Amino acid sequence: MRAVRYGRNDQVSFNMTPMIDIVFLLIIFFLLSSHLVRRESQLEIPLPAATTGEDEWDETRPRVTLNVLSDGEVLLSGRAIAISQLSSRLAWARQEMTDDLEVRIRADRTVPYEFVSPILVAAAKA
Incomplete structure (x- = not known):
């Protein structure tokens, strides 16, 4: 063979x-x-001008951005959200990401403070 x-x-x-x-x-x-x-x-969004403050930009820190439009509408991740749901959604985001979650509120300069105040309270509760 x-x-x-x-x-x-x-x-x-x-x-x-x-x-x-x-x-x-x-x-x-x-x-x-x-x-x-x-x-x-x-x-x-035309943001208000600040005369004081520091820019603490940390890319490694998880962040949620809230945009408040001129008509008072609040956007979370590009979607409209009611202020009554904001605290629970931020608490969920904090639980999913980390306890050290940074919340940035970008409000139009023409928005009265009455619209921004409940957003600050909801972010503090979360």
């Missing part, structure tokens, strides 16, 4: 197409999700 010999030119190969598809899907996912997060904090 004669032994079968395989030539040295035989190479093992695998299909890279599925892996390339997954990598492109991940890239698209991260691009879209970073765009949505950036869009919330860059909502065009």
Whole structure:
């Protein structure tokens, strides 16, 4: 009997197409999700001018941004929310993320303080 010999030119190969598809899907996912997060904090709201204060920007700290529009509407993660639900939603976010949750309130400069005060109270309760 004669032994079968395989030539040295035989190479093992695998299909890279599925892996390339997954990598492109991940890239698209991260691009879209970073765009949505950036869009919330860059909502065009004319903020009041501050003469005092410090900018304590910490990228590692978890943060929730509340936007108060000129008509008094409150947006949490880009969606309108009632002030009565705000405390429970912030408490849930604090429980899900961490106890050291930073709440940023971005209010339009034309919004009266009567609209902002209940938001501050709800954030303090959470």
